[in-house]
Amino acid sequence: MTDPSTTDQSTTDQSTTVASTTVPSDAPAEGVPGKGTSAKGVPSEVSEGAPSEGAISRRRLLGTAGATGLALGAAGGAVGYAAGSSFSSDASSSSASGEEVAPLSSLGAGEVMFQGKHQPGITTPLQARGHLVAFDLAAGAGRKEAAALLRRWSETARRLMAGEAAAQDDTGVARDAGPSSLTVTFGFGHSFFARTGLEKQRPDSLDPLPDFSSDQLDKARSNGDLWVQIGADDALVAFHALRTIQKDAGGAARVRWQMNGFNRSPGATAHPMTARNLMGQIDGTRNPKPAEPDFDERIFVPESGASGEPAWMANGSYAVVRRIRMLLDDWEQLSLKEQENVIGRRKSDGAPLSGGSKATETTEMDLGKTDSRGDLLVPINAHARISRPDQNGGAAMLRRPFSFHDGIDAKGVPDAGLLFVCWQADPLRGFVTVQRKLDRGDALSKFIRHESSGLFAVPGGAAKGEYVGQRLLEG
Template sequence: MAKKKRTATPSSAGKTANTGARTTTSTSTTATAPAGVPAGRTGRPADEPPRREPGPDGSRATGRPSRRRIIAAAGTAGATGLALGATGGALTRAAVSGTTPTALTTVGSTEAMFHGKHQAGITTPLQSRGHLIAFDLAPGAGRKEAAALLRRWSGLAAALMAGEPVPGADTGVALDAGPSSLTLTFGFGRTFFDRTGLAARRPAGLDPLPVFSSDQLDARRSNGDLWVQIGANDALVAFHALRAVRQAAGGAARVRWQMDGFNRSPGATARPLTARNLMGQVDGTNNPQPSDPDFDRRIFVPAGGEHGWLANGSYAVVRRIRMLLDSWEQLPLAKQEGVIGRRKSDGAPLTGGSETTPLGLEKLDTDGRPVIPANAHARISAPEQNQGAAMLRRPFSYHDGSLPDGSPDAGLLFVCWQADPLRGFVPVQRKLDRGDALSEFVRHEASALFAVPGGAAEGEYVGQRLLES
């Protein structure tokens, strides 16, 4: 049967959170797969086609079997699919570089790599569907059970991200889909270290976030021992991974909370654009650029630190931010733009230029007032206003129906990445807490902080250097 070719998810440098950074991928292999990793993942059977080595961006193009192999297909259909897959990578790569729109036919063919220097889902191009889920270890479960769970989850992630069925008992939800840029990212909360007897190895970056005066946090939807971020460009592929993760938790961990989000689909616009949030604002401007010389220093934990298990990892701050859309939408356009400090049409600063034009913070209008208001969100959160504090924002929007008063329960699942939250998220949020004009239209309802270890090499599972050292 003819096989459809998959094309690697691009990770080229971009301007926003929905453009990816280049990552270095480990090419080391081992002859024996760890428990929970499907046979053949760490070695190649004699009859399997040669595997293409990872490119410098940590992605790969591969013709390996996927879920499609178990779907009967005519030879002509397979040939057509092969042609689409062969061209899809070029179209997708061009899309993130800002030259050519992403063709919808490429959406299913893109693949992110599980093994690598960093976990996928941090600099991976922003996907159209996301699930954030936190777990607490079950009573009586400790370090041994946690290690077995991460081993199972890593095996699942490696298979699913390659577009393969769940080993053993696949639900069939995604049988006819390609990888669709699926990523699974795993992190540890502060309480995980106490419950596994590893408190001495807990990094200072997991110290509790300070209390902010504008917070209205629901403890039931905050924190957690373990965190999994799932993203994909197909809702069924994302749901399939979500079900697999929950089922693989077995008796070792229980769901603490789950949040489901979405973004614009690749190919939905005539040209690649920065994502918009539910307020209609361009969201992701001024993200650190992978091409910046200090990008890795700001986003990833360096090797050689006190906690070597976290090398090449990052910290994720997760905030559920409800938007008061009924009030926001009553504001005239000019008022909305004044609250943000940017034009709604294209994200450019009110001082002119394009989205990427630096803010003219010193520019005054004819009445001597700042063109970008003193309490504008863009001004207060700008790195130059916060001693260079920077974080990589990679959010999802959410809509969970209506509240009792009829207003929409909708907003932003804010996820930001940084090498140190005390130098990234915290100083910026403190400034916003004291006088951001946007605060009148949002409510911070849940909060969590997780340490996300670096990527797993071939033959490893995520977190192995913490749990087995």
């Protein structure tokens, strides 16, 4: 299963946010997908066109790069959109009332660029909070209404990701926060093209996914005309973006389903390390990395069109979204050794079972190594063995999930697991190839259940002055 394990098809490393960095959505740093390599001074002025009364840009909050601790004014008043004066690059500054105010912490100051070759939220490092939401176009809404909606959504994403207030009727939910590495990503589902009269532009790669034996899919929580992924390192910043996107939909679209997730917060560990999932497993060991020479080929649709993809999908990617329930009560009854055999890696540090006592998470797995009795150290049905690219014709995907916990269900068991999101240039060669292999004998399958599913075409990033999907909707 391509989902909650320490698998060799795993998620991006969870890393501490760099202070006051501006991260282009298509410029990851070495070893950390999507992370910029140099700090950038953050402008303190109100952005052009921003409301002048009561909605001053959240960008005003950004102070010295690398400052720690988000503080309030000296008198204890909240600092936010309505601050009397913008922050300088000093360690502290004064508001119009003379109160001393401190700069944002590095966590709040992280900024990801909206515009770029690729949309943000694909190679961006995992964020602490996420929302996945699908919309259906309203009855009577078509291509014209969809274009206007994507234009509104793109402008909202640009503003909020830059730490600015929403253009209209900002709720103030994120008033005290910086951008907090917010990303907003947009995609189109299979049904979108019929609704907008664009069937001839629908990619063959959007053909419905096949059925799998572990599927128990709720159709009401699957698919959708439009899909939005929101991530941030602050829960209120993420919710603010979610609420604003929902309000922007107006009468053009209605929410079909929404799912909320989380990851470990940057800085929660003594040093940056690969994240763990709700099974306690290190989850992200062998995710493809942007530094690899074939990364773009595996993850993004090429510009040339040689792949047979429509021109509007150049530099885009395909997102497979699955709500995967972890049967935690069953899983936690296994002994540590049994859990490790299911996965094929040590639970403590993610090292392969074939590696010996000095192995680390990055030690190469030896699939043929046996113990003194001749038994394979990595069992034949171990998840990490089955999901490896070299066991699936080189198939790979960039996994970028969120964990979820939606309380206790009617049977008294945790409704918890993984909001699985994976990215690839071709879902048939990526997700489908690996999932078919897992479907035939993965030891992890008895401890998980796929409860919803979606496949979305995510076009390339918007250039300056463009909105996401413009080349499709106006081409």
